[in-house]
Amino acid sequence: MGAVRMTQRSKYKSDSAQRYLAYKDRIKWLVKQQLKGQKLLAGALEVEISFTMPIPKSWSNVKKQQAVGEYHTKKPDADNLVKGVFDSLNKLVWQDDNQVAKVMAVKSYGEVPGMEIVIKELK
Template sequence: MLKLTIPVEPMGAVRMTSRGKPNAQRYLAYKDQIKWIVKQQLKDRKLLMGALEVEISFMMPIPKSWSNVKRQQMVGEYHTKKPDTDNLVKGVFDSLNKLVWQDDNKVAKVTAVKSYGEVPGMEIVIKELK
């Protein structure tokens, strides 16, 4: 089992048809930041080769415009706004290619949860399936 903690605000994948656009540049920087953090946590670990199960918890930022009472009430509650969960997963999986696994086609089972958190970030648990 491998557990990764990534203290980066989750960002959904964007269309890469125009790499020069600000959103595309921000997304590429986001993936690079994830890669750098994961490299620090892996310390020369070998790539996982078999079928994999991945559990990702996305802690989404709480809007600053909300009152303190509402902010406290929403911690841990499901996040049902953009970005879509599948786009969040895509960004993480693309970042982990050739670091944790050769390619994300090794992932046979995925569980992803998006909820509000006091501190934005991601927790990823990766298990080899038998």
């Protein structure tokens, strides 16, 4: 889910804001399961994120099969997806996302939606 714009008041009223906050909470929970007490990363970081986007159910079976592995060029935008992930990882993996000096993000269609995040410390 891509990042949404929200004011302090709208985050409690807007359905999209509520979905975004739940999305960030889910990412935090999953990352906590993997890190288990690991210290926050310091210094410059490189982040690679692969987003596997769902294939629309309305597509024909042939079109669905052809789509697997193809780039996803629809909404949400890659930068909004990255923003949601970075916001979720603040104070959990790193102190602040301003430590990220290098980013690579890929959106592609897949049979099982999800994401893979690889974080490396830069020397």
